[in-house]
Amino acid sequence: MMKATGGSALTAALAGCSSLIGGEDGNGNGGNGGNGGQQQTDEVPDEPIQAGLQTFLEGAPAVLGLQAQYGAETAVRRINEAGGVAGREIELEVVEEAGAAIENYTRFVDEGKDVTFGPISSGSHEQLLPVIEEQGVVNVSTDGTVSTLYEGEDPQYSFRAQNHDVMEASAAARAAVADLGAENIDTYANINPDYAFGYDEREIFNAAIENLTGAEEVYSGNPALGASDMSSHVTAVANESPDVLFTSCWGGDATLLLDQGQSQGLFDEVGVSVGTVWYGSVNDLGEDDIQGNLWGGSRNYYWGSPSMEQWPPGQELYDEAQDEYGVVPTAHFMSGYAAVASWATATEKAAQLVGGYPSQEQIAATLENHGFYTPAGYHTVAPNHQTYSTAHFGRIEWDDDRGHAVLEDLEAIPPSHVSPPQGQVSLDWVNNW
Template sequence: MTTGPTTAADSGGIDRRTLLKTVGGSALAVALAGCTELLEDGEDSLADADVPDEPIESGLQTFTEGAPSVLGVQAQYGAETAVRRINENGGIAGREMNLDVVEEGGAYLTNYQQFVDEGKDVTFGPISSSGHAEMVPEIEAQEVINVSTDGTVTTLYEEDFPDVTYSFRFQNHDVMEALAAVMQAVEVLGADSIDTYAGINPNYAFGQDEMDLFSRGIEALTGAEEVYSGFPDLGTGDMSTHITEVNGEAPDVVFSSCWGGDATLLLEQGHANGMFDAVDLLVGPVLYGSANDLSEDLVDGPIYSGSRNFYWGEPSTDQWSPAADLVSEVEDEYGVVPTAHFMSGYGAVTAWATAAEKAVSLLGRWPEQEELATVLENHGFFTPAGYHTIGADHQGYSNAHFGELTWSDDHDAAALSDVNVFAAKNVSPPPGETSADWIGSW
């Protein structure tokens, strides 16, 4: 099942006219979209632009060590890949780009301030939702654009900081993957077969936000009753108590936004304690983020996972070759299969880079921070994941993906099959409406 409007990718590739209209047809835009051949632009509007000679300096903060690095290193690989493609294809309006990567840990504000003090032109990250919320006021005060790779708590731009200038987010926010999980559960089991549900989610802003949104959505579509909701601490060493509670209730659906090492632990202890015999379905919006750490035996069961705004097998690579090209490039360079968090880093860099080149084309010179921020609003661009927009609310919007967790012998890693693609408009509220009010109106 694929929802949403048909695109050029659905019918055999990027349409030249669409691409030129959307991102200006520049070599940079096409290279970042992952095309194997560069399109020719009839008139190079950048040739006479007033652009500095020195490289663009950028900084990324992400998790490079410990359990969260399962996601964070993927974001690093994605950002590095985008920067490499930028530099191999003439830079941004002729300027090469440098990228410094630091461990985010708990030093979100310190890292951002360090980047600003070093004169960075743009910053990217973090992964953490709570860290991103801490950063937004400082970003607005310092007036240096930050495009967050993740930090996806839904209330960030809807309620907490609804009027920002320099803070942006590329990745789909929590409501989009939580509601994709709801729709996936209904697709697999049928609304009439879902009477009860439970949740096991990490005990901080992200996990609490996702469970709240899933609960609102599943109750609106099915009338199901929540029979258990547990919140293990992030990085816990034992989930058996929560699994025992779930087994005792035997709900139709279990929702879990556990990620990284917690996702692996949930699957290990879930199998060991018979959870997949007790429940009809586990839906986990970020389980696939641990694809390279999962073993074949762990993906066996009624398990469906989301992959946020990117899955390399969807659309089919015979229709959308950039995804296939990217997987090969990543496997050759890093020895892993790219996950949605790879696209977090890749997409954040691409959003800024294509907006910067568009701004130069419009202005005939390198833009100031506020000018570039204005261009980033309502900016559309392609990556190997397809088409993306940054809305007027500074939130990124892309298709959401969900599929059955399975195993790929070709890649020796976890994979998704029977992937459903949910258009952004079907899993996120319309402009000016909060997610809670929108779901309440269903």
């Protein structure tokens, strides 16, 4: 029963546990040659699993893209140390995503990759979806979080490991109301990137804040992804002095907005500023960047939740990320980690069930309704191929002892509070609040 439900050495290793589930044979192995309890058959190939990851490696988006790479590499390293998937180690190729999502995926398939991961960009993910379904090689996206991706669709081979936009945009509205009180919010403003992700997050946040407070939007700006200047948007918002500023700017754009906002006194003119992806830039933020009433989201993972004393896998991952890469692991570290972990644990489960190495169809079928552990806790993959896990939002403060920003007054939000039930359209659900 434990084997059939994924209770293997691999599951334990990915959760960061120090012991293996199912007993040891005295040599630190799971009893079947160190392959996590998988009974080897002639149907399991001898060669390593070939995997491909596309993510942003350069420029402003690399603030998040490199975290996804680090997370994926960490999961692969732990999997291989635990004996691999069905006894097979993983070899991971990482390539630059920028503007080449379809080309990258197609090349991976042509080269015979067993699985692919990524992309980061929501626009690229939307374009890639029909190609994945046509080619028939499972892809687990690290991000590409636009809420409409799977709504009205019936994907077979495409999956997403990260929480989607409705979860963080509605959490941002909740955070603003919790901080100021609904009766004190009359106006709000938006600064969001000029592509699918930014427009999706603005639409959901607007619906949520208006349904919760009745507030009116007084400004909406859309700087280009990778913009070199946001001063016009900063000035326009400061002149309106809204009660709430919402932004989904990310990566280098988030740090630029914070830098220029601080220099122009923006955050003195706003009651509360909420940024869904601000904490993703924690490694690039200095103490001067986070002055004012700033609240940030951390999607499916915040290293301090649950507390490290309560949840040792969180401490282990934090330390490993510091030692291996010199970074604070963010939600995008976890998006890379969870993408690999979801596929690996589902494939291990499928191999145990079929008694050999599973096909793409069998892996995809097992991923549906699949649950798996990571250092972020428990995740579930819904029938619509969207993964759900705890969402996080908190006030951004500087921690002198750690030497980096942290989230105080953190709210860890279950998916049912910030995401619609299966089959409902996200925007329709929010508008019914």
